[in-house]
Amino acid sequence: MDSLLQQISAGLANGGIYAAIGLALVMIHQSTHHINFAQGEMATFSTFIAWALIQQGVPYWIAFVITVVVSFVIGVLIQRIFLKPVEKAPVLTNVIVFIGLLVIFNSVAGWIFDYTIKSFPSPFPLEGMFLPKYFSGHQIGSIAVTLVVLLAVFSFFRFTPLGLAMRAAAFNPESARLVGIKVSWMLALGWGMAALIGAVAGMMIAPVVFLDPNMMAGILLYGFAAALLGGIDNPWGAVLGGVILGVLENLLGAYVIGSDLKLTMALVLIVTILIFRPYGLFGKPIFSRV
Amino acid sequence: MKLLDADNLSASYGANQVLFDLTFNLEIGGITAILGANGAGKTTTLRAVCQTVKTAGSLTFLGNRIDGRATEEIVKAGIAHVPDGRGTFTQLTVEENLRLGAYTRKDKAEVAADIEQMFTRFPRLKERYRQQAGTLSGGEQQMLAISRALMLRPRLLLLDEPSFGLAPLIVKEIFDIMRQINQEDKVSMLLVEQNASLALGLADHAYLLETGKIVLSGSSADIKADESIRRIYLGY
Numbered sequence: 001m002d003s004l005l006q007q008i009s010a011g012l013a014n015g016g017i018y019a020a021i022g023l024a025l026v027m028i029h030q031s032t033h034h035i036n037f038a039q040g041e042m043a044t045f046s047t048f049i050a051w052a053l054i055q056q057g058v059p060y061w062i063a064f065v066i067t068v069v070v071s072f073v074i075g076v077l078i079q080r081i082f083l084k085p086v087e088k089a090p091v092l093t094n095v096i097v098f099i100g101l102l103v104i105f106n107s108v109a110g111w112i113f114d115y116t117i118k119s120f121p122s123p124f125p126l127e128g129m130f131l132p133k134y135f136s137g138h139q140i141g142s143i144a145v146t147l148v149v150l151l152a153v154f155s156f157f158r159f160t161p162l163g164l165a166m167r168a169a170a171f172n173p174e175s176a177r178l179v180g181i182k183v184s185w186m187l188a189l190g191w192g193m194a195a196l197i198g199a200v201a202g203m204m205i206a207p208v209v210f211l212d213p214n215m216m217a218g219i220l221l222y223g224f225a226a227a228l229l230g231g232i233d234n235p236w237g238a239v240l241g242g243v244i245l246g247v248l249e250n251l252l253g254a255y256v257i258g259s260d261l262k263l264t265m266a267l268v269l270i271v272t273i274l275i276f277r278p279y280g281l282f283g284k285p286i287f288s289r290v
Numbered sequence: 291m292k293l294l295d296a297d298n299l300s301a302s303y304g305a306n307q308v309l310f311d312l313t314f315n316l317e318i319g320g321i322t323a324i325l326g327a328n329g330a331g332k333t334t335t336l337r338a339v340c341q342t343v344k345t346a347g348s349l350t351f352l353g354n355r356i357d358g359r360a361t362e363e364i365v366k367a368g369i370a371h372v373p374d375g376r377g378t379f380t381q382l383t384v385e386e387n388l389r390l391g392a393y394t395r396k397d398k399a400e401v402a403a404d405i406e407q408m409f410t411r412f413p414r415l416k417e418r419y420r421q422q423a424g425t426l427s428g429g430e431q432q433m434l435a436i437s438r439a440l441m442l443r444p445r446l447l448l449l450d451e452p453s454f455g456l457a458p459l460i461v462k463e464i465f466d467i468m469r470q471i472n473q474e475d476k477v478s479m480l481l482v483e484q485n486a487s488l489a490l491g492l493a494d495h496a497y498l499l500e501t502g503k504i505v506l507s508g509s510s511a512d513i514k515a516d517e518s519i520r521r522i523y524l525g526y
Contacts, residue, residue, distance in 0.1 A: 161393070168379050168390050175377035178340065179438070180365035180394035 005134045007250045013139035014208075014222075015246020016146035020201035021216075021223025022230065022238035023150065024194040029232055031170035031190050032083075034094050038101035040220030042078075043198030044213060045105045046071040047206050048113045050199075051120055060123040064203060068196050075195025079188040087184065109213040120206035142204040149200050150239055153193065157235075166190060218263050222249070225266040228273045231283020240282065245269070291353055293318045293446055293478050294339065298347035299357075301331075301338040308334045310502045311347065316446070321472055321479045323489040323510070325523070326499035332482040333374050335499070336448045339480065340364050340371045352445065366394045370439035374450040378435050380424030384415055387423050387434055391441025401441070408437040411467055429460035436464070440471065447471075447479045453488055465492055486525075490514050498523055 021039060028036045046067055053063035082101065086093050124141030157163035169176040169186035176183050201223075202216060209215055226245045230237025245266070253262045273280060294316040301309040309331045316322050324332045337343040341361050349357040356364050370391075371377075379387050388408060392401045409416035412433040418426055423434055432452055439447055452468070453461040469492060471477050483489035490496060490510040498506040498513075506519065513519055 161389070164382075164386055164389060165393055168382065168386075171381045172377070172379050174342070175373070175379060176390075177342070177361045178365060178371045178373065178377055179390045179442070180362045181390075182360075182362050 002134070003254070004251075007254045008247055009134045009139055011247035011250035012243060013135075013142050013246070014205075014250065015226075015243035016143050017201045017205045017219060017242070018222040018226040018245050019239040019242025020146050020149065020197050020204075021219060022226030022242045023153065023235055024197040024201075025223055025227045026230075026232060026235050026238040027190050027194045027197075029227070030235075031166070031187050032094075034091065034098070035224070036194065037095070037098040037220075038105060039194065039198055039223070040216030041102045041105035041109070041213075042071070042075070042195050043202035043219075044211075044216045045109050046074075046195065046199035047120065047202035047211055047215070048109050048213075050203050051118060051206075051211055052113070054121060060121060064123075067199050067203065071199035072192040072196045075192035076188045078195075079191035083187075083191070084184060087187075106213050113213070115213055118211040120203070120211045122207035138207055145200065145204055149197060153197065154235070156193075162189075218266075221263060221266050221270075222246075225269045225273075228270055228280055231280030234280065234283045237280055237282035241280070291318070292316060292350075293320075293352060294480070295350040296339075296347065297350075299335075299338055299349060300346045301334050301343050303334075303343065308343075308502050309338060309345075312499075312502075312504055314497050314504060314507065316478060316480060317495070318445075319472075319476055319478055320495060321468075321481060321493045323481045323483060323493035323496040324499055325483060325486050325489060325496055328484070329501070330499040331502040332484075332499055333450055334502075336371060336373070336450050336480065336482055339448060340369055362394075365442065368442070368445035369448065370442045370444035370446070371448040372432075372435045372439045372450060372452065374454070376431050376435040378423045378426075378431050378438065380422065382423060383420050384418050384423055384426070384434060385420065387438050388441050391438035392443075394442065404441055404443070408440065411471075412437055429456050429464070432456060432460075432464060433467075436468070440475075440477070444477060447477050449479060449481045451482055451484060453483065453485050461488065468492060486520075486523075487514075 021043070024039050025035060028034060049070055050063050050067040053066060054060060078101065082097055086097055122138040122141070124137040126137050157167055165181045166186045166189060169181050169183045173183045205219060206215065222245060226242035227238045229245060230239070230241030249262050249265060252265055253259045257265060292315045296312055296314050299309060299312040300307060312335065324335055326332050334343060338345045339349065341357070341359060341364055345357055347357065348355060351367060351369065356367065379390065388405050389401065392404065395401060414430055415433055415437060418430065423431065426434060436452065452464055465488065468479065472479060481489055481493055490513060493510050496508065496510050496513055497504050506523065
């Protein structure tokens with residue numbers, strides 16, 4: 001029983017990370033209908049920035065804030081420099097750009113920080129303060145940080161005029177322009193926020209999986225599965241999908257399929273969803289009227 | 291000073307030219323109608339004014355050139371467009387749609403008051419305040435689209451076939467309110483309509499478009515009175 005609860009709590013902590021990556025994917029997908037394959041490597045790169053800062057003796061939370069801000073700026077710049085020129089280009093052009101970004105971030109991270117596996121500190125105590133039996137301190141902390149970030153993002157979109165403008169630009173760019181919204185800048189802000197969310201996810205998962213340039217490769221797959229499971233157009237769905245996936249992965253890994261097949265499970269899930277329910281558990285099927 | 295001056299205005303989609311050297315102007319406070327058959331270039335004329343289509347020639351709004359400017363800036367200058375298909379944000383609520391209409395305004399305090407005013411004009415929208423715009427009926431969506439545009443406090447309102455697909459009773463209701471808005475709030479309008487008699491009833495001036503060229507212009511009263519124009523061009 002205890003081990004079951006421990007598996008579930010570890011699953012919740014991982015699920016939060018998948019939820020965050022899933023949400024970042026959904027944000028960019030909603031406004032551009034593209035999947036940002038470079039999302040994971042961008043997050044890894046951000047985590048390296050935090051690692052370098054901490055190595056220089058910067059206190060953890062200050063490094064955290066600097067990383068989040070820098071990641072946001074990098075996200076905005078990427079949209080402005082690499083994606084704005086191909087905004088109206090065919091999907092395939094965009095996909096190539098995403099893959100290019102993936103490779104660039106991966107190799108630049110390896111070039112600057114090299115490929116050796118690094119340990120990344122957790123700001124949370126080893127022993128949890130609540131329910132120490134089932135949760136480690138880092139698990140509780142990671143869940144809390146992820147929750148705070150998700151809530152902040154949702155409140156931003158729900159309650160601020162800028163958030164409303166970003167939603168409007170995503171749903172209906174032509175009409176958004178007609179009420180005076182600079183749509184292209186809204187996309188850039190969306191990229192910035194996705195990069196920010198990814199950075200937080202990277203910093204929270206790094207103490208668990210250790211930091212190297214390929215750290216996020218598997219996690220991006222889980223994030224993608226989370227987004228698909230919840231419905232690629234539904235931010236809440238992506239978050240729920242992430243949590244479900246995290247728990248499911250841990251339980252199946254511990255009791256059914258063994259830890260070797262965990263990532264395979266994510267892929268099987270992606271294929272299954274695409275075949276049987278392409279709009280996800282919480283998404284809405286899209287019908288177009290002719 | 292004129293509200294809007296178009297001089298040799300042309301517009302094209304890619305290599306396909308749709309408007310040919312239109313020269314027309316709008317009076318401050320007036321309602322002008324653009325009439326014409328399907329494909330005459332009525333919708334494109336409105337798109338040209340808010341620069342969502344590539345144009346040549348000059349466009350002057352209250353003394354300032356607006357041709358070549360970004361659509362967002364033209365909106366900010368005070369031109370609101372209710373496009374064909376209404377352009378409401380169907381996934382957002384009625385309230386959010388109205389707030390978006392005031393996106394470029396700085397006087398945030400008065401926005402709430404303006405939303406209230408829209409609800410006095412269109413009481414039906416008030417009942418649907420928190421509802422997704424996509425769940426509204428066609429008439430309600432058109433009311434929302436007009437309200438959304440008015441939230442900008444525009445000097446000029448561009449209306450693309452506000453009667454399209456609506457029941458005659460609703461059309462009458464909407465046109466009555468548009469007249470009211472023009473008289474009380476001094477909002478000038480440029481109206482595109484296929485239903486010529488309806489448009490001439492509201493507008494004080496009209497231009498007739500045929501395959502991208504202005505073939506005729508005059509006061510609504512004159513056009514209505516001229517039987518041959520009515521027969522040949524307006525078909526009623």
